[in-house]
Amino acid sequence: MKLDLLYFAWVRERIGLDGETRDLAAHTVGEALTALSALGDGYASAFAEPHRLRFALDQDFVDADAALREGAELAIFPPVTGG
Amino acid sequence: MITVRVQTEAFDLGAETHALSDGRTDIGAVASFVGLVRGGEIEAMTLEHYPAMTAKALEAIAAEAAGRWPLLDGTVIHRHGRLLPGDPIVLVAIAAAHRGDAFAACAFIMDYLKTGAPFWKKEETGGESRWVEARAEDDAARDRWR
Numbered sequence: 001m002k003l004d005l006l007y008f009a010w011v012r013e014r015i016g017l018d019g020e021t022r023d024l025a026a027h028t029v030g031e032a033l034t035a036l037s038a039l040g041d042g043y044a045s046a047f048a049e050p051h052r053l054r055f056a057l058d059q060d061f062v063d064a065d066a067a068l069r070e071g072a073e074l075a076i077f078p079p080v081t082g083g
Numbered sequence: 084m085i086t087v088r089v090q091t092e093a094f095d096l097g098a099e100t101h102a103l104s105d106g107r108t109d110i111g112a113v114a115s116f117v118g119l120v121r122g123g124e125i126e127a128m129t130l131e132h133y134p135a136m137t138a139k140a141l142e143a144i145a146a147e148a149a150g151r152w153p154l155l156d157g158t159v160i161h162r163h164g165r166l167l168p169g170d171p172i173v174l175v176a177i178a179a180a181h182r183g184d185a186f187a188a189c190a191f192i193m194d195y196l197k198t199g200a201p202f203w204k205k206e207e208t209g210g211e212s213r214w215v216e217a218r219a220e221d222d223a224a225r226d227r228w229r
Binding site for chain 2: 006008009010056059061073075077078079080081082083
């Protein structure tokens with residue numbers, strides 16, 4: 001599944017990228033995290049505590065069991081702290 | 084009907100509330116909230132956001148408020164970038180015929196924005212910087228509207 005990935009806040013810092021396009025063997029958000037975690041220590045560190053992560057698929061909040069779509073924009077980030 | 088702006092520039096509460104009610108006679112109440120960078124140990128704060136999603140998320144929250152209360156107009160402004168203690172971060176100003184609707188919608192938008200708009204704060208203290216953790220109280224404040 002080809003995805004446009006975006007990372008924010010400490011997820012971005014740990015991975016060392018603000019985004020990338022990747023073809024992952026994944027059908028859900030959770031499976032994408034597993035596939036990304038195998039890519040290196042930065043990814044593994046960023047995704048080590050899944051309960052501290054939030055996700056948006058094509059700019060809408062989703063849960064880890066959400067189904068991916070080819071070419072979707074998947075953003076991975078900590079709980080938001082605006083306001 | 085509620086205008087949403089995401090910007091680095093400062094804003095002026097007086098100008099924004101005046102713009103809502105100027106030339107109208109149907110508005111009986113304008114309730115507003117301004118969030119500021121709180122000083123103390125904090126020397127600066129940088130707000131990161133998700134540009135493609137931020138305005139969309141804020142507009143969805145504003146639309147939800149407009150569906151719950153009879154509102155006449157409104158403005159929501161959220162800043163991003165590096166801010167200093169005392170700087171304004173966020174403004175919500177809501178115009179309605181009656182104060183109860185304006186107060187409630189203003190509080191609702193702030194409570195939803197805290198937990199549902201893609202912003203992240205990084206605080207600078209003594210040369211170090213750290214990401215602000217989300218607070219359970221903010222989730223509780225949002226959930227009281229459900």
